[in-house]
Amino acid sequence: MRRFPYGTAMVTGASSGIGEAFARLLAQEGVGLVLVARRGDLLKQLASELESAHGVDIEVLQLDLTDESQVIVAEKRLADPDRPVELLVNNAGSSGSGYFAELPPERELHTVVLNAVVPLRLARACLPGLIARGAGGIVNVSSLVAVLPKPRSATYAASKAFLSSLSETLAMEVARHGVHVTTVHTGLTRSGFHAAAGVPTDALPRMKWLTADQVARAGLDAVAAGRPSTVPGLAYRIRLPLMRSMPRSVVRAITRRVHEARQA
Template identity: 40%
Template sequence: MTTALITGATAGIGAAFARRLATDGHNLVLVARDTERLRRQATELHDLHGIEAEVLTADLAIEDGISSVEERLSDPRNAIDLLVNNAGFGNKGRFLDVSVADELMMLKVHCEAVLRLTSAAVPGMRDRGRGGVVNVASVAAFLPRGTYGASKAWVVQFTQGAARDLAGSGVRLMALCPGFVRTEFHERAGMGTDNIPGWMWLDADKLVAAALTDLARGKSLSIPDPRYKALMGAAKLAPRGLLGGITSKTGRKYGPQ
């Protein structure tokens, strides 16, 4: 039986990955900051699907948190077959409205943690000749959206570059770029969503199903919805100045996750 490690596992896209992978019979290592919530989730998934669900409490905004997950990923006695780097957050406000400390924390979670956890997981996968990494980015990676969009653009470029370097090794890496998903993401950041049209919202479970299909097909980039594929195609043709004006009106606080 294979084992998947998921960061940001207790809510939103991370919880949807946990549900789907448990349904498919994978053992899980669930990573988040809230120990009690992790334990409840682990018990529920074990009872429903008969899988083993390990709890690992870690805050990826601090050194000890990243190090503890690195250690688990590199343990040769308890191999991880699939890593889902999902942990992330948004800052409410535009550039200079958000403190540099908060911006640096975002870069630590979105970039440093993704780099280090991927680097910890992949060597063992390569030695075994199989494995996968899903790094959750955002369609904001393709738009001028300040630090949030820039960090997600880094995730996309890093993942696709690493996927190319590991071609033929049996290890698949994929950047997942969702649009607006009905999760706790915006509420946690104190962000309003009243101006987001209903058709732009995605279901987390359907998104995860599409993402896992894309991973199995060997894609290094997944935009798992026809609506957002069309929007991103149009964005490539639109002038950067126009895109900047549009995204500044909605505000960085509405960055998709």
């Protein structure tokens, strides 16, 4: 029996890391895929492997989702009534590393677009079809830092806070139509993301790292069950409600202490 009731899923940022893990798990369950990422060579390799291993139909869209004309291509694909997409996984994201006043503004705007604006646009493109069909879902890959101030990653944290808030509200709006929207609050994950963002990992705690597969499994299980959010990893599931319940002055003090220790 199939675990996930979807005929076709679109996964953004599918060429590596968490996005690739989502693609692999869905293909194993017989779900057709629309894979979206900038690196077409990696997408084609993944598509060929998954088609051979699982016999699923896979469409490759090599797109830079920070480019207006290219994000429109993804929107049109999601809104195509003749080729319905039952699950959207908004996974593509980016971050910089450094103090906000010292970073190139173009890079920070790039982060806002990819982490916040693009998921909003893609959700808006696919939701009317999902609602009309009375089924389907959206997974938005956010982060635990959405509830924290984050020195040296200010824009990343702010963009994830936007995504988490949007996702939670959408879950409330569309549940009555049989559509599920799930936010995945990730912790430290081995996915290549930190290296791409230029974030050093030497000072980060080794015991708290998740695998990309853990994150993807948690997200897919949650959206299939209709849960509006999930936190992969027991340590993080305990930590998130604590961070939300603390006075902001305490959160800032703890964050400052951790940040200073890592910079020492």
